[in-house]
Amino acid sequence: MPSRWEQVVVDSEDPARLARWWAEALGYVIVHEAPDEVEIRRTPAEMPGLLFTPVTEVKKGKNRLHLDLRPDDQEAEVERLVGMGARYADIGQGDVGWVVLADPEGNEFCVLAGSSST
Template sequence: MGIQLQNVVIDAADAGELAGFWAAATGWEAADWSSAEEAVVRNPAGGPHLYFMRVPEGRAGKNRVHLDVGPAEGGSARREIERLTGLGARVLSEHESHTVLADPEGNEFCVTGERD
């Protein structure tokens, strides 16, 4: 026996707005019932979804868990970083194997791969 990962839950000031960013970033669809209180971005492959939940407090300190994302097959890490910053992310630091970004609410995530 074991467990099945269903959702990755991300705290937000505005769940619907943050879900909009992540829907655009991943190419997945946000549920039509999404609101400022709660929202979900569904994984069309059937894997875990991204679930956003409004919380009263802002982000404090370093993320204890973060997402690692990479370009789709044949894609470029550099082009994905440019696209994500165009959607509202910002680059925090660059490393040989990955770049650390923050989404519009400051949640950190990494784009893996060399910045060709």
């Protein structure tokens, strides 16, 4: 039987703060919180989750793995996320149909065109 995907681990300077930011961004809930890790999921029973763990070094360079978000309204979602503290990121994407943002600790993610346009 193949393995089941349980979570993505996110290195973080401040796991609690970044987990709360992503929980708000995604509409997730905190399912586990300890001094050295915080996990969020869509619902407590639904996997995969995002597990935020502490690191002492600052992020360097472009992420090798990132999340793609597909909202109903790309423009409104980008505005909401930027209002929450995300910032625009240039990773050399050029003129594309998605928007690249970075979370408060610099982790890049993409906001794809709205689901109504697919």
